[in-house]
Amino acid sequence: MAGRRIGRLKGTRMLAPALNADEIAKLLHEVFPQAFYDGCGLILESVEYARIRVRRRFHEDYLRPGGTISGPTMMELADFAMYVAVFSAVGAQPLAVTTNLSINFLRKPAQADLIADAKLMKVGKRLAVGEVTLYSDGSEEPVAHVTATYSIPGKAN
Amino acid sequence: MAGRRIGRLKGTRMLAPALNADEIAKLLHEVFPQAFYDGCGLILESVEYARIRVRRRFHEDYLRPGGTISGPTMMELADFAMYVAVFSAVGAQPLAVTTNLSINFLRKPAQADLIADAKLMKVGKRLAVGEVTLYSDGSEEPVAHVTATYSIPGKAN
Amino acid sequence: MAGRRIGRLKGTRMLAPALNADEIAKLLHEVFPQAFYDGCGLILESVEYARIRVRRRFHEDYLRPGGTISGPTMMELADFAMYVAVFSAVGAQPLAVTTNLSINFLRKPAQADLIADAKLMKVGKRLAVGEVTLYSDGSEEPVAHVTATYSIPGKAN
Amino acid sequence: MAGRRIGRLKGTRMLAPALNADEIAKLLHEVFPQAFYDGCGLILESVEYARIRVRRRFHEDYLRPGGTISGPTMMELADFAMYVAVFSAVGAQPLAVTTNLSINFLRKPAQADLIADAKLMKVGKRLAVGEVTLYSDGSEEPVAHVTATYSIPGKAN
Numbered sequence: 221m222a223g224r225r226i227g228r229l230k231g232t233r234m235l236a237p238a239l240n241a242d243e244i245a246k247l248l249h250e251v252f253p254q255a256f257y258d259g260c261g262l263i264l265e266s267v268e269y270a271r272i273r274v275r276r277r278f279h280e281d282y283l284r285p286g287g288t289i290s291g292p293t294m295m296e297l298a299d300f301a302m303y304v305a306v307f308s309a310v311g312a313q314p315l316a317v318t319t320n321l322s323i324n325f326l327r328k329p330a331q332a333d334l335i336a337d338a339k340l341m342k343v344g345k346r347l348a349v350g351e352v353t354l355y356s357d358g359s360e361e362p363v364a365h366v367t368a369t370y371s372i373p374g375k376a377n
Numbered sequence: 378m379a380g381r382r383i384g385r386l387k388g389t390r391m392l393a394p395a396l397n398a399d400e401i402a403k404l405l406h407e408v409f410p411q412a413f414y415d416g417c418g419l420i421l422e423s424v425e426y427a428r429i430r431v432r433r434r435f436h437e438d439y440l441r442p443g444g445t446i447s448g449p450t451m452m453e454l455a456d457f458a459m460y461v462a463v464f465s466a467v468g469a470q471p472l473a474v475t476t477n478l479s480i481n482f483l484r485k486p487a488q489a490d491l492i493a494d495a496k497l498m499k500v501g502k503r504l505a506v507g508e509v510t511l512y513s514d515g516s517e518e519p520v521a522h523v524t525a526t527y528s529i530p531g532k533a534n
Numbered sequence: 535m536a537g538r539r540i541g542r543l544k545g546t547r548m549l550a551p552a553l554n555a556d557e558i559a560k561l562l563h564e565v566f567p568q569a570f571y572d573g574c575g576l577i578l579e580s581v582e583y584a585r586i587r588v589r590r591r592f593h594e595d596y597l598r599p600g601g602t603i604s605g606p607t608m609m610e611l612a613d614f615a616m617y618v619a620v621f622s623a624v625g626a627q628p629l630a631v632t633t634n635l636s637i638n639f640l641r642k643p644a645q646a647d648l649i650a651d652a653k654l655m656k657v658g659k660r661l662a663v664g665e666v667t668l669y670s671d672g673s674e675e676p677v678a679h680v681t682a683t684y685s686i687p688g689k690a691n
Numbered sequence: 692m693a694g695r696r697i698g699r700l701k702g703t704r705m706l707a708p709a710l711n712a713d714e715i716a717k718l719l720h721e722v723f724p725q726a727f728y729d730g731c732g733l734i735l736e737s738v739e740y741a742r743i744r745v746r747r748r749f750h751e752d753y754l755r756p757g758g759t760i761s762g763p764t765m766m767e768l769a770d771f772a773m774y775v776a777v778f779s780a781v782g783a784q785p786l787a788v789t790t791n792l793s794i795n796f797l798r799k800p801a802q803a804d805l806i807a808d809a810k811l812m813k814v815g816k817r818l819a820v821g822e823v824t825l826y827s828d829g830s831e832e833p834v835a836h837v838t839a840t841y842s843i844p845g846k847a848n
Contacts, residue, residue, distance in 0.1 A: 251442045285408045285471040291456050291478070296449035314442040319818070320791050320840065321448070322479035322636045324663050324681055326656040341679055342640040346817065347790070349638050351665075351679065365655055365665065367638055367681060369791065476661070477634050477683065479793045481820050481838055483813040498836055499797040503660065504633070506795050508822075508836065522812055522822065524795055524838060526634065565756045599722045599785040605770050605792070610763035628756040635762070636793035 235269040238311035244304055251314040255300065262300065270309040270340035270350075274301045275357070278333050289329040289363075298323065298352040298366040301336035305350055306370050309343045313372055319347070321368040326361075333357035347371060392426040395468040401461055408471040412457065419457065427466040427497035427507075431458045432514070435490050446486040446520075455480065455509040455523040458493035462507055463527050466500045470529055476504070478525040483518075490514035504528060549583040552625040558618055565628040569614065576614065584623040584654035584664075588615045589671070592647050603643040603677075612637065612666040612680040615650035619664055620684050623657045627686055633661070635682040640675075647671035661685060706740040709782035715775055722785040726771065733771065741780040741811035741821075745772045746828070749804050760800040760834075769794065769823040769837035772807035776821055777841050780814045784843055790818070792839040797832075804828035818842060 239247065241264040248256035256262060261277035276297045284290035299318055306316050335357055340350040352366040396404065398421040405413035413419060418434035433454045441447035456475055463473050492514055497507040509523040553561065555578040562570035570576060575591035590611045598604035613632055620630050649671055654664040666680040710718065712735040719727035727733060732748035747768045755761035770789055777787050806828055811821040823837040 254438055254440065255447070281411055283411060286474070288474075290412070291475045292449065292453035295452045295456075295478070299448050299452075317443070317445075318448045318482055320479070320481050321452070322477070322681065322793060324477050324655075324683065325475055326663055341638075341676055349640055349679070362655055365663070365681065367636065367679065369638065479636060479838065481812075481840065483820055498795075498833055506797055506836070519812055522820070522838065524793065524836065526795065568752055568754060569761075595725055597725060600788070602788075604726070605789045606763065606767035609766045609770075609792070613762050613766075631757070631759075632762045632796055634793070634795050635766070636791070638791050639789055 237267050237269045237308040239267075239307050241267040244307050247307065247312055247314065248304075262297075264304060265335075267304070267308050270305060270343060272301060272305045272308050272338050274304060274336045274338070276334040276336070278331060280331075283331070286328070287331065289331070289334065291323075291325060294325070294329070294334065294354055294364050295321070295323055295366070297334055297336050298338070298354060298364070299368065301338035301352050302348075302350055302366075302368045302370060305338040305340050306348050306372065309340055309348065310372055316348075316370045316372050319369045319371045321366060323364055323366045325364050327363045329354075329363040330356040330359065334363070345372075394424050394426045394465040396424075396464050398424040401464050404464065404469055404471065405461075419454075421461060422492075424461070424465050427462060427500060429458060429462045429465050429495050431461060431493045431495070433491040433493070435488060437488075440488070443485070444488065446488070446491065448480075448482060451482070451486070451491065451511055451521050452478070452480055452523070454491055454493050455495075455511060455521070456525065458495035458509050459505075459507050459523075459525045459527060462495040462497050463505050463529065466497055466505065467529055473505075473527045473529050476526045476528045478523060480521055480523045482521050484520045486511075486520040487513040487516065491520075502529075551581050551583045551622040553581075553621050555581040558621050561621065561626055561628065562618075576611075578618060579649075581618070581622050584619060584657060586615060586619045586622050586652050588618060588650045588652070590648040590650070592645060594645075597645070600642070601645065603645070603648065605637075605639060608639070608643070608648065608668055608678050609635070609637055609680075611648055611650050612652070612668060612678070613682065615652035615666050616662075616664050616680075616682045616684060619652040619654050620662050620686065623654055623662065624686055630662075630684045630686050633683045633685045635680060637678055637680045639678050641677045643668075643677040644670040644673065648677075659686075706780075708738050708740045708779040710738075710778050712738040715778050718778065718783055718785065719775075733768075735775060736806075738775070738779050741776060741814060743772060743776045743779050743809050745775060745807045745809070747805040747807070749802060751802075754802070757799070758802065760802070760805065762794075762796060765796070765800070765805065765825055765835050766792070766794055766837070768805055768807050769809075769825060769835070770839065772809035772823050773819075773821055773837075773839045773841060776809040776811050777819050777843065780811055780819065781843055787819075787841045787843050790840045790842045792837060794835055794837045796835050798834045800825075800834040801827040801830065805834075816843075 266273040282293040354364040423430040439450040511521040580587040596607040668678040737744040753764040813820040825835040
């Protein structure tokens with residue numbers, strides 16, 4: 221377990237994130253410049269152990285027929301949020317890959333920033349499983365819900 | 378049912394597609410210019426009733442750490458292929474939206490074109506359900522498998 | 535919306551359940567005696583609007599190789615919990631049917647009662663979407679997580 | 692790879708099943724008597740390498756409101772079929788466990804036997820991924836479609 225223990229709460233271990241937001245942003249700039257670059261519109265708003273929040277700035281390129289944000293825009297954001305959540309729990313594992321992702325689209329998103337709230341439900345030796353809830357900025361009702369599994373190659377060696 | 382019946386095979390109806398490849402390409406240019414434009418790299422290779430094939434030209438922007446094509450590139454292609462498959466079965470329904478999509482990533486894709494083979498398993502009044510198998514061009518082993526459900530608003534009225 | 539409004543909290547409507555636990559138990563006895571009968575081991579522990587908790591008493595028939603509770607036992611409980619959650623939100627709709635269910639198995643369950651905590655994320659005119667978290671009694675770490683969609687036929691008429 | 696190579700077809704290896712139907716039935720009787728016993732109604736109709744077919748005899752206990760076979764009955768059959776398919780590819784691995792299962796219900800099943808046609812899409816060192824199509828006996832249109840992932844503990848050691 222890469223996280224640093226910082227306390228105890230209700231019988232569970234409170235862990236500090238394995239990497240903080242600045243460390244993760246620096247890592248992403250280095251290893252994934254296609255997705256994470258200055259002006260890409262992705263902002264790491266909050267990084268705790270196994271729980272992170274990412275904002276995706278609105279851009280009209282994301283629109284699809286009906287004036288709503290496209291499904292792939294939401295899937296990409298959720299997948300990215302899971303990737304960051306994995307780093308928050310197990311540290312720098314850029315070769316972690318999604319093995320399964322399932323999304324339910326719940327409501328038509330507004331033409332506004334998207335917020336992704338990702339939480340890992342399991343951090344195993346080889347697999348991490350989590351859920352991501354997506355919101356339109358300023359709304360409390362989710363626009364989509366995702367569950368995903370990441371395979372962590374470094375942990376298996 | 379928008380498809381035009383053209384014969385019978387093994388007790389099931391053989392239907393012509395509701396829209397052919399040229400008609401679908403024209404529709405996409407009009408209603409979804411963000412995704413489908415000259416040079417976008419998406420090619421409708423085959424359109425039958427409820428069964429279509431799309432090629433996504435390789436571009437190095439799709440790469441992620443490890444030198445493999447990113448998950449969101451594959452999810453976007455699968456979602457697009459389902460959208461086209463819905464048109465092939467029920468005609469021009471640009472406001473059809475994905476309600477659920479589940480993807481399993483099976484193998485590391487090559488740095489090559491991606492082929493999406495989409496097939497609808499159900500064409501209902503309100504929902505269409507299908508599966509999409511993704512291949513690297515020239516390989517017979519799938520790199521990913523998707524199931525997805527589309528909601529068809531025009532059919533519900 | 536079948537729920538009865540009982541207050542307001544943080545800008546969202548607080549609704550009473552459309553049916554309470556006793557009303558739902560009575561309904562299930564009538565319409566689904568194969569699943570819900572005296573001694574079946576299913577207990578409706580809590581019913582709020584769109585949020586319910588069900589207990590499944592442990593029985594050694596649920597075990598599979600490895601001494602763990604079988605996957606189908608957990609899938610059946612989650613599907614049942616969603617069914618009850620739909621009743622809590624839209625009332626007596628026994629012909630509501632699952633259209634999609636996706637489960638991630640997270641940890642080996644104990645040889646103990648299973649607790650299902652179900653929450654609807656969307657209650658639409660035709661579809662309800664929710665998530666169910668399963669626990670072994672006495673443990674805080676989930677053994678499985680489910681998302682599911684129900685089609686509500688009565689609501690479409 | 693436990694399968695025994697028996698030929699080549701279209702550039703892919705043709706493999707004999709690691710265990711045949713009789714060997715799998717014998718194994719199931721020993722390790723999973725709760726699910727597989729004389730009179731249980733499950734019949735292994737066909738076992739090839741990574742591709743199997745199972746029949747579930749109809750029983751009125753499987754009915755749910757609306758006179759249709761319940762979702763959990765179909766999920767249990769699909770999960771069982773995947774378990775057998777894993778044995779057909781990697782041999783006796785009774786501790787293989789489902790990590791993820793996703794089902795789409797497509798049509799109302801008849802009050803008839805259910806047929807499960809399972810095919811593995813990937814047989815990896817640690818994970819097997821497959822799809823299962825369910826039919827009502829005598830019908831060509833599927834009643835449900837499942838994708839599932841099994842974790843193979845013996846293979847990881």
